[in-house]
Amino acid sequence: MLSFPTSPSPDTLASPVKNRTRSNSIIFLIIFLPSLIVTAYYDIFDIFISWVRQYDVWYLDEVVSMLILCLLPYLIFLTYRLYQLTVALRQNEATILGLSSQNQLILEAAADGLFGLDGEGKVTFINPSAERMLQQSRSQIMGQHYQKIVLPKTVTSSMELGETNAISATFQDENSHTSQDELFQQGDATPFPVEYTCTPIHKKQRLVGAVVTFRDITQRRATEEKVARLAAALSQTADMTIITDHQGIIQYVNTAFERCSLYSKEDVTNQSVALLKSDQQDPIFYEKMVQVVRRGEIWKDRFITRKKNGDFIHVDVIISPIRDQSGTLTSFVAIVRDVTHEVELGRQLRRSQRLEAVGTLAGGISHDFNNILTAILSYTDLAMDDIPPQSLTYRNLQEVMVAATRARDLIKQLLTFSRRGERTPVPLFLSEPVTEAVKLLKAVLPSNIALHYHRDEEEFQVLADPTRIHQVVMNLCTNAAQAMWEKDGKLEIRLEKAPIENRMEQESVTLATLQGSHHMVLTIRDNGCGIAKHNLDRIYEPFFSTKGTGKGSGLGLSVVHGIVQNHQGIIHVESGEGEGTTFQVYFPRLEIQPATEEQHSGVTVQPGN
Amino acid sequence: MARILIIEDERQVREVLKQMLEKAGFEVDTANNGSEGVQRFKDNPADLVVTDILMPEKDGLETIEELTNRQSDLPIIAISGGGPGEKAQFALDLAQLCGACRILAKPFSRKEILAVVHELINP
Numbered sequence: 001m002l003s004f005p006t007s008p009s010p011d012t013l014a015s016p017v018k019n020r021t022r023s024n025s026i027i028f029l030i031i032f033l034p035s036l037i038v039t040a041y042y043d044i045f046d047i048f049i050s051w052v053r054q055y056d057v058w059y060l061d062e063v064v065s066m067l068i069l070c071l072l073p074y075l076i077f078l079t080y081r082l083y084q085l086t087v088a089l090r091q092n093e094a095t096i097l098g099l100s101s102q103n104q105l106i107l108e109a110a111a112d113g114l115f116g117l118d119g120e121g122k123v124t125f126i127n128p129s130a131e132r133m134l135q136q137s138r139s140q141i142m143g144q145h146y147q148k149i150v151l152p153k154t155v156t157s158s159m160e161l162g163e164t165n166a167i168s169a170t171f172q173d174e175n176s177h178t179s180q181d182e183l184f185q186q187g188d189a190t191p192f193p194v195e196y197t198c199t200p201i202h203k204k205q206r207l208v209g210a211v212v213t214f215r216d217i218t219q220r221r222a223t224e225e226k227v228a229r230l231a232a233a234l235s236q237t238a239d240m241t242i243i244t245d246h247q248g249i250i251q252y253v254n255t256a257f258e259r260c261s262l263y264s265k266e267d268v269t270n271q272s273v274a275l276l277k278s279d280q281q282d283p284i285f286y287e288k289m290v291q292v293v294r295r296g297e298i299w300k301d302r303f304i305t306r307k308k309n310g311d312f313i314h315v316d317v318i319i320s321p322i323r324d325q326s327g328t329l330t331s332f333v334a335i336v337r338d339v340t341h342e343v344e345l346g347r348q349l350r351r352s353q354r355l356e357a358v359g360t361l362a363g364g365i366s367h368d369f370n371n372i373l374t375a376i377l378s379y380t381d382l383a384m385d386d387i388p389p390q391s392l393t394y395r396n397l398q399e400v401m402v403a404a405t406r407a408r409d410l411i412k413q414l415l416t417f418s419r420r421g422e423r424t425p426v427p428l429f430l431s432e433p434v435t436e437a438v439k440l441l442k443a444v445l446p447s448n449i450a451l452h453y454h455r456d457e458e459e460f461q462v463l464a465d466p467t468r469i470h471q472v473v474m475n476l477c478t479n480a481a482q483a484m485w486e487k488d489g490k491l492e493i494r495l496e497k498a499p500i501e502n503r504m505e506q507e508s509v510t511l512a513t514l515q516g517s518h519h520m521v522l523t524i525r526d527n528g529c530g531i532a533k534h535n536l537d538r539i540y541e542p543f544f545s546t547k548g549t550g551k552g553s554g555l556g557l558s559v560v561h562g563i564v565q566n567h568q569g570i571i572h573v574e575s576g577e578g579e580g581t582t583f584q585v586y587f588p589r590l591e592i593q594p595a596t597e598e599q600h601s602g603v604t605v606q607p608g609n
Numbered sequence: 610m611a612r613i614l615i616i617e618d619e620r621q622v623r624e625v626l627k628q629m630l631e632k633a634g635f636e637v638d639t640a641n642n643g644s645e646g647v648q649r650f651k652d653n654p655a656d657l658v659v660t661d662i663l664m665p666e667k668d669g670l671e672t673i674e675e676l677t678n679r680q681s682d683l684p685i686i687a688i689s690g691g692g693p694g695e696k697a698q699f700a701l702d703l704a705q706l707c708g709a710c711r712i713l714a715k716p717f718s719r720k721e722i723l724a725v726v727h728e729l730i731n732p
Contacts, residue, residue: 282679282680367663370716371690371715372621374716375619375621375625376716377716378622378629378719379625381629381719382629382632382719404716408716542665542668
């Protein structure tokens, strides 16, 4: 192992030249040495032999000869070895130089920062990227201790004293250490987050230094933060979010989803999104959805899904496809909003519109009549199929058709006529139609019912349709009479100015709005069987009836309700089972604009407070 | 054979309609009210539904809504006894909003009802 931490310096670059001079001398020696030796041999041999012979010892001759004979090949051998060594040395030098240049290039080119430390922790070399990241030149950094580069970490309980960062850890335990959450500082002490590795360098089992490679992760930190923010936004948004892969397997759901659907993240992750199906839609509905999103289009709709506990909810859903950079469909994102409340509101609105429409449809006898006529016309038509057309029966049935058709046309006329009156309510005193109705009632009510009628001397005028008022009285009194059929009944009809202090027992918002306003109030009170309290808010529904089958159509009160509404009035009921019933109908007083004097067409009238 | 479901609370109207449509070559199922009608449809979907609007408990408009939720392209004929006039017209308009394709006012002749039915489906 050659000592590494020194970078090639200018003086070492000159060594090949020196080596070449040396090797030339060696070659010279190698070529000429043998001849030199041989020549010298004889001279030396002669000298030695002469010197030895003077002692006249017989073996000295031999010894000297053998020495010279052995010495010669050995010398040649040594020379050869010297030559080999030189060649090897030259090769090594070249390799090292090559490696050095290569290393130099690598260091220069590396994007990561690199610096080396000696045994004391001082910087011995540094690459250009490190210089750039640390905003210092090589001359400034070389020789500095690493503590000038690494900012001290805050000591946490999990760290031991003395081990403040990865570099000092390396110097301590002579192992590699990596750190991802430390800061280096630039020349002007600006810190930046880094990820770095410190590797120890050993020579002869001793720690002689370390190498640190590092990377500026400011950008990565920023991206991580951005991702964390987006994830938090997704997680916490009030709309439910579901992310699936391209096959509909759920990968992610947010908190809002867990809260609303009652499924936890664990329940649904890696399950197919079909888990959330309800059977409230046709299978075709789901097939269509799959087709659209598979094509990569956005799908928007409202449907019904099921919570974990089996409850159904209405949801608005938008499903968007997600593609990767190559354009391949990788996942789907579904944003889901619980709209059960809106749907319910919509339902209620439509329901109240419906009640109104249906209630007014029921207003009048036309409905029943049309059903009857349909039966007559249609059955006759069918019967005529099976009769020979020339027969008398056929002709008679034809006459039936004619008559029924006439009845139909007559009804149409009557209705159109009566509707004309309906369209323009007139200013009137309520006592007119009410008194008419009372007259009729007196004539038709059974004898067990006593009728009392009271009306105020002074009256406000109201804007009303007399036929309709008549109908209100008739319907309410018919109900009252039916409630009293078993006993001695008392039916009270009152027509008075409002407000009436001693009647205002209940706190009702609608009644409160009447305070201080001018109304006429029609009261119809009976001492019959009364209406159970829990039925009171249903009595105006069409067909709702407590009378039992066969007794009335159940439409009477819904008709009354419709009429009262059309007159901008209010109807109020007090009742209880066995307690009798009191209906109070409030009609607003007619206010005539002072400028106009005509009471009929052309006048601007406002029923008002 | 195409199937028609009639939802009508008036017995005579219901039965005469059934006869007329069966004679015309359709298979006919009937229901007395809206709830029964929707249940019948769920159990055995018809190709066309004829429903009255004014019925007890669940009226025709709600029935139409439920049926169209179940199958959005279901042909529905709403029949009404309200006669002429703007209030009846309002109800019919509402029926169309709810999903009825055609409206027919009572009393209608056999020709009229068959014409409307044939506009929508064939036996």
